[in-house]
Each structure stands twice: as C-alpha cells, then as structure tokens.
Amino acid sequence: MQLPVQSQSTLYAEPWEADAGPDDLAEIARTADRSGFAYIASCDHVAIPRRLAAAMSTVWYDPVATLAFLAGVTERVRLLSHVAVVGLRHPLVTAKQYATLDHLSGGRLILGVGAGHVREEFEALGIDFESRGAVLDESIEALRAALGPDEFPAHHGKSYDFEGLGQRPRPAQEHVPLWVGGSSPAAVRRAALKGDGWLPQGDPRDRLPAQIAKLGQLREEAGLAGRPFTVGAITEPLYVGEPGWNVGRRTLSGPPEALAESLRAYRAMGVDQIQIRFRSRSRTELTDQMGVFGGEVGPLL
Known part of the structure; x- marks a missing residue:
C-alpha cells in the first residue's frame, strides 16, 4: 500500500491526515508489517509550485528519509519508492541514498522510478523538463550499474559519465528490483524493456488487459519474455x-x-x-x- 500522511494530494488524502505525523506513520507501517502486506510505499516531490498547491498540497515527505525511518520500526515489509523522480538527482546520489537504505533495512528496498510531471520542479533544479524521458532511460541504466555488486561502478552515457568512484555500503540485495511507474505509451515501453516491474498510474480495470498485453508483446519482441517481471495495479x-x-x-x-x-x-x-x-x-x-x-x-x- 501507498502510505497515507506522507503525501496529501486532494485526489486521495483523508481529512484526518492533515493533523497526522511521525507516530501515525510508524503505527501504520507496523500494522502493515504485522498484517502481511508486501510493501509500504512513499512518493517523491522536491517542491510544489503555487499553481498546483491547492490540488496536490505541499505535503510530500522525502521518500528516502521516510522509508529509512520506517525501516527502523518494521522487520519484514518491503520499502518501495512509488515513485522516485530519479531525473532530479545524479544517479550516484540516488544510488548512495537507496543503497544505504537497502543496507540498513536488510535488503527490503524496491526502487520505483518515474519521469515526473511538474515542470517548475525541474526548472528550479536546473534540469531540462522536456528531456526527462530520455534522462530517465539513461538513469535506469546508470542505476543498474551503481546499485549492482561493483564497489566501483561504471557508466558512460550522454547525460552521465562515471567510473573509478567507489561507493559503500553496497545494497544488501544482489539485485535491487527496479519497477517503472507510469501509464503513457513511453512509460509502458520503458517498463517492459528496462524494468523488473510495472507500476501503473491510474489505469482502471478495463484498461489493464490492453496495457498488460502490450507489456508482454514488447518483452517478447525484445527477447525478455522468460525473465522475471512483476505487473502491478492500483x-x-x-x-x-x-x-x-x-x-x-x-x-x-x-x-x-x-x-x-x-x-x-x-x-x-x-x-x-x-x-x-x-x-x-x-x-x-x-x-x-x-x-x-x-x-x-x-x-x-
């Protein structure tokens, strides 16, 4: 489940969440842990522009800090970023944060990534909004390297280029699952070809069969049909x-x-x-x- 309190868009937040805080989040996470939930999830926005604040609110907890806090009060439940807008940060920064989270939690991370949709957020950080899809594609490749087993990962791409730089601790997992969020044709293609799973965004039941069929078709054409892949739904x-x-x-x-x-x-x-x-x-x-x-x-x- 996506955690309440940590993001409070008017699309889904309940009125009681406005006055809730860390104690509430911790108890909800512990309940998820006890009740057999597979994962708890936290969203990612750096800052919300005034034009969107009435609908989205400005309450968006940092996902790394939130999931790390909740890792300390749970034992079993996995920790999902749904989704980290990884194009807002250099892949080595993202890898350092999430590798540490995986290490501290005993290997419970699922890294969900997405392209982002708030133009002002990108502009304020000096990042080109129009190229966010291409940057995300490359970021996934860079994160594969940076979250892999190598202490000194290497990646050579258009936006990012690094090698000979060591990062420890390494993730506790040999392979950190990387799920791709979004329901646009580009997001579905990205999930099928680059991800270990797909996190849809708002697809009703009647749209899911076609989306799942497209995922399967893309993976089969790319020779990926036999590899593990997790299809999600909200x-x-x-x-x-x-x-x-x-x-x-x-x-x-x-x-x-x-x-x-x-x-x-x-x-x-x-x-x-x-x-x-x-x-x-x-x-x-x-x-x-x-x-x-x-x-x-x-x-x-």
Whole structure:
C-alpha cells in the first residue's frame, strides 16, 4: 500500500491526515508489517509550485528519509519508492541514498522510478523538463550499474559519465528490483524493456488487459519474455465490511469473501501485485481496516 500522511494530494488524502505525523506513520507501517502486506510505499516531490498547491498540497515527505525511518520500526515489509523522480538527482546520489537504505533495512528496498510531471520542479533544479524521458532511460541504466555488486561502478552515457568512484555500503540485495511507474505509451515501453516491474498510474480495470498485453508483446519482441517481471495495479478504494458512512461510489466494500472475489479478477488478467488504499476517518479506523484485510481478505487471495 501507498502510505497515507506522507503525501496529501486532494485526489486521495483523508481529512484526518492533515493533523497526522511521525507516530501515525510508524503505527501504520507496523500494522502493515504485522498484517502481511508486501510493501509500504512513499512518493517523491522536491517542491510544489503555487499553481498546483491547492490540488496536490505541499505535503510530500522525502521518500528516502521516510522509508529509512520506517525501516527502523518494521522487520519484514518491503520499502518501495512509488515513485522516485530519479531525473532530479545524479544517479550516484540516488544510488548512495537507496543503497544505504537497502543496507540498513536488510535488503527490503524496491526502487520505483518515474519521469515526473511538474515542470517548475525541474526548472528550479536546473534540469531540462522536456528531456526527462530520455534522462530517465539513461538513469535506469546508470542505476543498474551503481546499485549492482561493483564497489566501483561504471557508466558512460550522454547525460552521465562515471567510473573509478567507489561507493559503500553496497545494497544488501544482489539485485535491487527496479519497477517503472507510469501509464503513457513511453512509460509502458520503458517498463517492459528496462524494468523488473510495472507500476501503473491510474489505469482502471478495463484498461489493464490492453496495457498488460502490450507489456508482454514488447518483452517478447525484445527477447525478455522468460525473465522475471512483476505487473502491478492500483485497485479501487476499499472498505472491509459495511460502512456506516459515505465512502464514495467507486469504493469496493462488503464482507471479506466479496472483496476477495472482486480482487481476484486482477490476478485473472495477469496482475502479480495489487496496491490498495482504504477509506478511513482516523488512524485507528485505517489500522483496523488493514488488520481485518490482512487477516480475512488476504488469505482468500
């Protein structure tokens, strides 16, 4: 699941999150750890321009700091950047941060990357917004090298060029999974050809089969069909049980068996992992929902 509190866009934040803080994040992460969730995720924005602040808010915790903090209060759950806008930083900086996170967490990192969409953010940092797709393509290659086993990684490209520079600690994992986020044709192609997985952005159920078919076609044409690849999906908002309040018309609600039956449709269309978000009016209601889902819905999936 994507963590609440750490990003508070009006598209999904609940009112109670406005007054929440580190204690709430820690308890939610511990609940995810106990309840069998595969990963907890944190977003990435450096700064939000005034024109977008009303919709996006300016609450965007740094993902490395947030996931490192939560690594210290959890034991099992994996830590996903969903997604790191890696074009905003040199690959050696990104590698240093996330390799350290993987090392400190005992190998629990999943590095999710994306191109970014806020022009002013790039301009303020002196980075060309129009070339962000090409820069991301190269960044993935550079990160493959910088997060690999070599203490002195090497990469020679158009935007980045380095060798003979050592970085330790190395990641705890021999291979850090790198998932690519986004649902545009360019993002789907990038995920298929350069990633270990795909993180869609807002694709409803009826669009997923075509997207998954395209991923498979691209990977087969490139000779990658036999390699492991994780297809993700973001589900509709969920509420386990019968809500006594208005949870919105798109929210899936009902008993565990009904929710599981609905969610199994994702597996049938070729999805490997689902990211879920619960409707809630408080931290307690959220952690209760997570606990019930982990205990009564998860086993049915």
